Amino acid sequence: MWIELLTKRYPGMRAWLSQRLTGLAMALYSVLAVGRFFYLAPSDYQAWVEFFQPLWWRVLTMLFWLALTLHAWLGIRDVFKDYVPNATLRSVLLKGLVILLWLYLAWAAYLLFA
Amino acid sequence: MNQKLAKKNRPKNLNLFTIRLPINALVSILHRATGCALFMILPVILLLLQWSLRSAEDLQLVLAFLHSPFIKLVLMGLAWVFFHHFFAGIRHLAMDVHWMTTLMKARYTSKVVMVLGLLATLVVSITLWL
Numbered sequence: 001m002w003i004e005l006l007t008k009r010y011p012g013m014r015a016w017l018s019q020r021l022t023g024l025a026m027a028l029y030s031v032l033a034v035g036r037f038f039y040l041a042p043s044d045y046q047a048w049v050e051f052f053q054p055l056w057w058r059v060l061t062m063l064f065w066l067a068l069t070l071h072a073w074l075g076i077r078d079v080f081k082d083y084v085p086n087a088t089l090r091s092v093l094l095k096g097l098v099i100l101l102w103l104y105l106a107w108a109a110y111l112l113f114a
Numbered sequence: 115m116n117q118k119l120a121k122k123n124r125p126k127n128l129n130l131f132t133i134r135l136p137i138n139a140l141v142s143i144l145h146r147a148t149g150c151a152l153f154m155i156l157p158v159i160l161l162l163l164q165w166s167l168r169s170a171e172d173l174q175l176v177l178a179f180l181h182s183p184f185i186k187l188v189l190m191g192l193a194w195v196f197f198h199h200f201f202a203g204i205r206h207l208a209m210d211v212h213w214m215t216t217l218m219k220a221r222y223t224s225k226v227v228m229v230l231g232l233l234a235t236l237v238v239s240i241t242l243w244l
Contacts, residue, residue: 024207045170045173048166048173075150079149111164111167
């Protein structure tokens with residue numbers, strides 16, 4: 001069964017599918033965000049705050065950022081794997097990337113829910 | 115032995131500027147480059163969002179910053195970066211489901227991606243400067 005390809009035995013397949021699904025999710029969110037922006041057309045500070053007020057929108061935006069985190073991890077990881085042949089340097093860069101993405105994720109959560 | 119020597123003396127060409135990339139290779143490498151660029155502007159996006167939501171005065175400051183002529187040029191560039199990554203990504207998804215995979219079709223969709231990216235950037239640029 002093809003579903004077997006998504007188990008831990010085939011981590012590459014999981015990465016491949018995750019990259020596609022997160023990309024698709026972000027594309028849909030982007031279209032929705034642009035549409036919502038032009039529909040509500042926030043013209044002052046109050047309207048801008050209200051744009052981010054509804055809980056469903058903040059949850060959706062947080063899901064977008066989660067998808068972005070995973071997508072960026074897979075993408076930049078591939079770039080490092082391709083262009084940084086030195087294993088030590090690459091491992092340092094990958095650790096830095098993880099820390100940075102966690103920081104951004106926490107920052108986004110703080111902006112949306114604090 | 116002879117074979118080894120031949121391998122060693124094989125010519126190498128690592129100067130990318132002497133290689134003419136086919137359009138599909140160009141779209142592909144630009145998808146990667148734009149992805150890196152988008153990753154690098156993440157903190158700027160979060161920072162601008164944070165400032166814009168802090169107070170009415172801060173929102174005015176952010177808007178004034180975004181409307182300065184130089185930053186408008188930067189935004190035009192970033193618009194292209196986003197749209198290229200967006201459309202090239204959709205093209206990759208299409209090819210993942212085995213749509214438009216022959217060489218001729220792949221070349222054609224590459225051109226479509228380039229044109230759509232530039233067109234969308236043009237629309238954004240017009241709204242930016244009007």
